[in-house]
Amino acid sequence: MAKAEPVDILIVGAGATGAAVAWRLGQAGLDVLCLEQGDYMDPAHYPSTRPDGELASQQEFHVSPNVRRREADYPINDSDSPIAIANFNAVGGSTILFSGHFPRFHPSDFRVRSLDGVADDWPIDYQQLAPYFALNDRMMGVSGLGGDPAYPPIDGLLPPVPMGRLGECLGRGFNRLGWHWWPAYAAIATRPHRGRPPCINLGPCNTGCAQGAKASTDVSYWPEARQSGVRLQTRARVSRITLDAQGKASGVLYFDADGNEWQQPARLVVLACNGVGTPRLLLNSACPTFPDGLANRSGLVGRNLMLHPLGYVEGLFDDALDSQLGPQGCSIYSHQFYETDTSRGFVRGYTMQLLRGPGLLETATTGFLRREIPPGTGFHAALRERFGHLAGMGIIVEDLPDPDNRVTLDAELTDSNGIPAPKIHYTLSENSRHMLAHGLERGKEVMRAAGARRTAAFGPVRHTGWHLMGTTRMGNDPARAVVDARGRCHDIDNLYIVDSSVFVTSGGVNPVSTMQAIALYIADGIIARKRSAP
Amino acid sequence: MSSVLETGDRTLSVLLGDLLPPDVGIAAMNTDQLVAFAAQHARTSQLEALQKIITGECTDASFAALDAPAREAVLARVRRKHLKAFADFFLLALQCYCLDPGVRQAFGDIPGAPFPAGRDVADGNLELLEIVYERGPIFRVPPPYPASETRLTFEDPPPCS
Ligand SMILES: Cc1cc2nc3c(=O)[nH]c(=O)nc-3n(C[C@H](O)[C@H](O)[C@H](O)COP(=O)(O)OP(=O)(O)OC[C@H]3O[C@@H](n4cnc5c(N)ncnc54)[C@H](O)[C@@H]3O)c2cc1C
Ligand code: SF4
Numbered sequence: 001m002a003k004a005e006p007v008d009i010l011i012v013g014a015g016a017t018g019a020a021v022a023w024r025l026g027q028a029g030l031d032v033l034c035l036e037q038g039d040y041m042d043p044a045h046y047p048s049t050r051p052d053g054e055l056a057s058q059q060e061f062h063v064s065p066n067v068r069r070r071e072a073d074y075p076i077n078d079s080d081s082p083i084a085i086a087n088f089n090a091v092g093g094s095t096i097l098f099s100g101h102f103p104r105f106h107p108s109d110f111r112v113r114s115l116d117g118v119a120d121d122w123p124i125d126y127q128q129l130a131p132y133f134a135l136n137d138r139m140m141g142v143s144g145l146g147g148d149p150a151y152p153p154i155d156g157l158l159p160p161v162p163m164g165r166l167g168e169c170l171g172r173g174f175n176r177l178g179w180h181w182w183p184a185y186a187a188i189a190t191r192p193h194r195g196r197p198p199c200i201n202l203g204p205c206n207t208g209c210a211q212g213a214k215a216s217t218d219v220s221y222w223p224e225a226r227q228s229g230v231r232l233q234t235r236a237r238v239s240r241i242t243l244d245a246q247g248k249a250s251g252v253l254y255f256d257a258d259g260n261e262w263q264q265p266a267r268l269v270v271l272a273c274n275g276v277g278t279p280r281l282l283l284n285s286a287c288p289t290f291p292d293g294l295a296n297r298s299g300l301v302g303r304n305l306m307l308h309p310l311g312y313v314e315g316l317f318d319d320a321l322d323s324q325l326g327p328q329g330c331s332i333y334s335h336q337f338y339e340t341d342t343s344r345g346f347v348r349g350y351t352m353q354l355l356r357g358p359g360l361l362e363t364a365t366t367g368f369l370r371r372e373i374p375p376g377t378g379f380h381a382a383l384r385e386r387f388g389h390l391a392g393m394g395i396i397v398e399d400l401p402d403p404d405n406r407v408t409l410d411a412e413l414t415d416s417n418g419i420p421a422p423k424i425h426y427t428l429s430e431n432s433r434h435m436l437a438h439g440l441e442r443g444k445e446v447m448r449a450a451g452a453r454r455t456a457a458f459g460p461v462r463h464t465g466w467h468l469m470g471t472t473r474m475g476n477d478p479a480r481a482v483v484d485a486r487g488r489c490h491d492i493d494n495l496y497i498v499d500s501s502v503f504v505t506s507g508g509v510n511p512v513s514t515m516q517a518i519a520l521y522i523a524d525g526i527i528a529r530k531r532s533a534p
Numbered sequence: 535m536s537s538v539l540e541t542g543d544r545t546l547s548v549l550l551g552d553l554l555p556p557d558v559g560i561a562a563m564n565t566d567q568l569v570a571f572a573a574q575h576a577r578t579s580q581l582e583a584l585q586k587i588i589t590g591e592c593t594d595a596s597f598a599a600l601d602a603p604a605r606e607a608v609l610a611r612v613r614r615k616h617l618k619a620f621a622d623f624f625l626l627a628l629q630c631y632c633l634d635p636g637v638r639q640a641f642g643d644i645p646g647a648p649f650p651a652g653r654d655v656a657d658g659n660l661e662l663l664e665i666v667y668e669r670g671p672i673f674r675v676p677p678p679y680p681a682s683e684t685r686l687t688f689e690d691p692p693p694c695s
């Protein structure tokens with residue numbers, strides 16, 4: 001096995017959080033190397049640049065690695081879960097596919113036990129993260145509108161993504177019901193921003209933004225991180241973390257693109273492989289000192305997986321809403337049912353996220369499969385009635401932590417390097433079920449209030465396990481948490497975790513804004529530590 | 535059975551004419567285009583499977599030789615008895631059809647990829663938000679932490695650009 005030159009700080013994973021932490025550490029002048037199993041993406045070849053681009057989301061840009069099967073992907077056994085895992089493996093990680101919907105956690109999300117008597121409080125809070133939310137917004141280029149009554153003041157936003165006729169129509173519906181709504185927070189540049197051009201409303205953000213307006217981290221954090229001296233090595237798949245005689249992390253073993261195995265020594269290791277990849281790596285790093293997986297004396301590595309069960313509501317409108325135009329996941333959102341009200345029959349709450357309508361092909365195929373668009377003479381009229389007339393809405397349900405929902409290692413399945421693959425065990429809780437049912441009904445209600453002629457609602461939707469949280473939870477008590485309030489493993493003090501594995505609870509919002517703020521905050525802890533004891 | 539690519543069998547073209555007939559600004563679905571599309575996506579077998587099923591359902595005359603009501607009756611039988619084969623075929627045809635730039639244009643889905651000009655989306659009326667704003671904050675402010683619990687801060691974080 002070849003041995004690489006030692007580095008001071010080694011990051012594993014170049015996605016949402018790996019990029020943020022790399023940039024922050026690089027800015028502080030530290031010696032940083034990031035290993036990423038995927039490659040750089042070439043935006044010039046994203047599906048939206050091709051006439052058949054809409055097909056790609058069902059093939060090589062599918063959200064599931066099990067369907068996509070690109071070279072960088074690893075298989076995930078999610079047959080034991082009603083929700084399949086969604087991710088992407090490349091420089092930029094899952095942000096290559098993300099919608100860029102960018103709400104923050106609420107202040108109350110960090111105090112769930114104190115306020116609602118469930119789960120646990122976080123050892124950090126909104127106040128502490130506030131400067132990091134703001135810093136991250138500047139780096140990612142977040143658009144939105146100030147004055148939102150769902151949040152403490154948020155400044156410095158780029159102008160909001162245009163809500164379109166669709167957003168206006170649904171906004172009127174929310175107003176009729178007296179419910180909260182607001183233009184979406186979006187990690188999408190609406191003006192030129194830090195070298196990125198503005199959004200031109202191409203729409204298919206979920207198969208990569210060829211324009212570079214969406215802040216996938218390959219175009220937001222990484223260019224600046226690399227400028228500050230951070231090295232990024234692609235096609236490097238880490239198989240395990242190694243320990244020295246003192247029980248400290250001494251580096252990692254990884255496979256390069258040709259299948260050669262390398263030893264990479266490091267003084268400090270940071271994991272940013274996401275809520276499935278990080279516990280997988282820790283479990284795969286079991287050794288005599290940690291027979292149940294590295295840093296797993298608490299037994300909590302892989303446990304408390306939270307997924308945000310997602311419900312889908314659809315409304316069909318007589319008016320042309322031009323709903324196929326604009327960033328797919330960013331128009332308006334509502335937090336009317338976000339904060340706990342126990343009279344609803346559940347604790348905690350959910351986001352209603354308006355989604356733009358599907359493209360022509362998806363409109364036609366789902367219409368046919370639901371027997372709403374008949375082949376033959378009625379085909380074109382029925383398709384015209386739907387294309388651009390459909391509004392979608394995601395109901396993002398807060399999932400409470402449950403130790404039985406977990407990531408383990410599959411006994412047989414491996415990736416192309418022979419590394420054991422993760423297996424998902426997940427069941428929807430009663431609380432999530434009630435919340436989802438409530439959200440689906442309220443979604444239909446607002447569609448009707450906005451004038452929808454027909455509504456449909458269902459959930460949980462299978463291929464929506466894209467928010468992966470809780471599998472190495474944060475806490476002050478080593479018996480009840482994997483990392484401390486600084487993101488440092490209780491069991492190994494030079495091993496850090498910065499991705500949403502550390503989430504104590506899941507909130508009811510898309511997580512990247514919060515996880516990147518946490519990653520920046522943890523980075524500052526590492527910097528402070530390095531400065532006090534280099 | 536010989537391949538649909540090779541025979542002069544008109545089953546496919548007549549079938550497509552029935553399922554995706556011409557419409558304002560759109561010609562009937564082009565058979566050659568579908569055959570090429572299916573070959574490109576390694577799905578020729580789905581065309582052949584349905585062609586075979588239809589042929590099997592037409593005992594007296596070829597499908598192409600039947601009049602419209604008779605073809606409709608055959609198709610209704612096929613859909614009832616061979617739903618999956620029919621759905622696979624039609625979904626494949628839809629993929630080919632709906633990705634055609636001419637069809638997209640006819641449905642107003644312009645400009646097409648690679649979107650040189652971008653697309654215009656209405657800003658929407660932001661005044662509608664006044665009433666939402668006026669109702670005031672809806673987020674909860676958590677109680678202060680007990681004095682015994684110190685919050686972690688990192689003094690003197692490095693400057694950032
Ligand atoms: C279709 C889709 C839509 C989404 N929309 C939104 C949205 O609108 N808003 C939002 O907030 N979130 C959204 N998300 C979720 C969001 O993208 C993820 O939560 C986020 O990117 C996770 O960040 P991360 O840093 O934890 O991991 P990732 O971004 O997933 O990055 C992890 C990286 O680690 C690498 N890696 C893993 N294991 C190894 C290993 N052993 N060796 C080397 N490298 C490794 C992977 O290749 C990957 O690049 C969406 C996700 C998807 C898939
Ligand atoms: S809508 Fe905007 S952000 Fe989304 S892919 Fe198009 S240009 Fe990029």
